Amino acid sequence: MLTIDALCKIYPNGTQALEKISLNVDAGEIVALVGGSGCGKTTLLRMISGLEAPTRGHAALDGEVIHAPHPAVGIVFQEARLLPWLTVAQNISFGLDHLPKDEQERRVDEALLRVGLAGYGNRWPRELSGGQAQRVSIVRALVTQPKALLLDEPFSALDALTRESLQDHLLALWETHRPTLVLVTHDVEEAVALADRAIVLQPKPGRIFADIPIDLPRPRDRLSPEFAEAKRLVLKALDGSINQPHSHQAGRVQSPAAGGSF
Amino acid sequence: MSEATLDQTTTTNAQPKAARFAVFGTSFLLGLVLPVTAGLLYEAAFRAGLVQARLLPPPSRVFTTLWKLAQSGELATHVLATTVRVGMGFGLGALVGMLLGALTGASRNARRLLDPTLQALRAIPSLAWVPLFILWLGIFESSKIALIAVGVFFPVYLGVMAAIANVDRKIVEVGRVFRLSRLALVRRVLLPAILPDFIIAIRSGLGLGFMFVVAAEIMGASEGLGYLLVDGQQLGKPDQILAAIIAFAVLGKIGDWLIVVLTKPFLTWQDTHQRGA
Structure with a gap:
């Protein structure tokens, strides 16, 4: 289980990016972190990853x-971040250095097959399209068989069609080992298509505004009324989170004198 | 996905060898047009008696001198002497420049400690060191190699430092995510990332190495291409000076070409607009 306990982040310049975030994510659960820009969702993810x-x-x-x-x-x-001097296969096995060569090869070949890139092992990253590169990036993270996979707006730079196909790829990959997924996104449709829960964050400072369960059976039909209803709920919470901070902010900075004049 | 685009990339990549060679040949010949025409015109003017060739001998005479030097074995001696000096000075300067550049590029503290001093030293015109080097190291090989090494050091140092400091944070983070040790990060991420810049630094270093070998040999040597220059001046033999200059040009070009050719296999991954040209 992934536990986040009263997590705060204040940057050296005094900006409070996150205020007391607490969140439990069960093993194998898929959670989407949704929020407007500047709500600290990427910061939260980077702290779970240990990069910050x-x-x-x-x-x-x-x-x-x-x-x-x-x-x-x-x-x-968000970007594939493949190492341009390594081939596709070498990129995928980048985190597998500790394994014997034949095991590395086996995992790489299997991974390429699973994301529809069989035979691409010897290509250079420059020869891949954006969607292909991101698929390689996802399997690079998954071949080490992590318990949790964090995704920072992984599909936001792709066109709508490619995005949908990559979301399907991600779910298919998730099915094998069922790692915990934490997905940062600003795309409500993506959150509803993939997640068991959508956590809506509100900005300044970043806090959890709403925790919305999405109890739809998989595979999900994006055109069903239930899907639309779930989307509407998340969107509504998102709207609320964005309109909220002003009153909250005013309350926080209120001086005693100003408070009296209300 | 976009199979079509991919196939296109591969075809431009796997251009037939012969075709590529033809392109190379054409651009090579095009580059020769200007110097060859100028040489032929001057030769013709000389044959027609239009110019006095005492100070600027025609190409035929320069190449005759070069040929004579080559036949007597003198040219080989001089070329060897110069090559050994450049090789040793370049090796020393490039090695130290690479190590210090990597250190100051990778560590902010090392940069704060070392870089101001090195930049101050860089501001000194390198030839100003000559008297000191001669006092310290004598007039023979050591002082010459030291001077060449100083000339090679600075471009290599600057190039490597800037390259390491400019490696994309996002790429370095990939190394962190996979928990590479500091050494593994250098080996598996930083070094390959800076390779293209490193090669440019090495090439400009070698260029300066040739510049400084001339300076060193002009100031006192009994052999070397620089000696041929001075000897030609003192004995009034402009054809010998020009022959030495041509030898310098060929030698420098071969050195640069060697770096390019030897490193090319390591750069096939690059995504540049002139790839394959």
Whole structure:
């Protein structure tokens, strides 16, 4: 289980990015972090990954506090971030250095097959399209068989068609080992299509505004009324989260004198 | 997905060898047009008695001198002497420049400690060191190699430092996510990432190495292409000076070409607009 306990992040310049975030994600659960820009969703993800340290509080995987990148936590970034001097196969096996060569090859071949890129092992990253590169990036994170996979707006740079096909690929990959998925997105449709729960964050400082369960059977029909209803619920919460901060903000900065004039 | 685009990339990549060679040949010949025409015109003007060739001998005479030097074995001696000096000075300067550049590029503290001093030293015109080097190291090989090494050091140092400091944070983060040790990060991420810049730094270093070997040999040597230059000046033999200059050009070009050819296999991954040209 992924546990996030009273996590705060204050940047050196005084900006409070996150305020006391607490969240439990069950093993194998898919959670989407949704929110407007600047609500700290990427910051939260980077702290779960161990790339950044929280100011207070902590994130833990199965009770083990995460201080630095953890072997059982994988991450996929917004950009594919493939190493351009390695072939596709070498990129995928980048985190498999500790395994024997034939096991590496076996996992790479299987991974390529699963994302429809069989035979692409010897290509250079420059020869891939954006969607292909992102698929390689996802399997690079998954071949190490992490318990949790974090995804930071992984499909936001892709066109709508490619995005949908990659969401399906992601779900298919998730089915094999059922890792915990934490997906940061600003796309409500994506959240409803993939997640068991949508966590709506509100900005300044980043907090959890709503925790919406999405109890739809998989595979999900994007055109069904239930899907539309779930989307509507998340959108409504998102609207609320964006309109909320002003009143909240005013309350926080209110001086005693100003408070009296109300 | 976009199979069509992919196939296209592969075809431009796997251009037939012969075709590529033809393109190379054409651009090579095109580059020769200007110097060859100028040489032929001057030769013709000389044959027609239009120019006095005492100070600027025609190409035929320069190449005759070059040929004579080659036949007597003198040219080989001089070329060897110069090559050994450049090789040793370049090796020393490039190695130290690479190590210090990697250190200051990778560690902010090392940069704060070392870089101001090195930049101050860089501001000194390198030839100003000559008297000191001669006092310290004598007039023979050591002082010459030291001077060449100083010339090679700075471009390599600057190039490597800037390249390492400019490696994309996003790429370095990939290494962090996979928990690479510091050494593994250098080996598996930083070094391959800076390779293209490193090669440019090495090439400009070698260029400066040739510049400084001339300076060193002009200031006192009994052999080397620079010696041929001075000897030609003192004995009034412009054809010998020009022959030495041509030898320098060929030698420098071969050195640069060697770097390019030897490193090319490591750069096939690059995604540049002139790839394959």
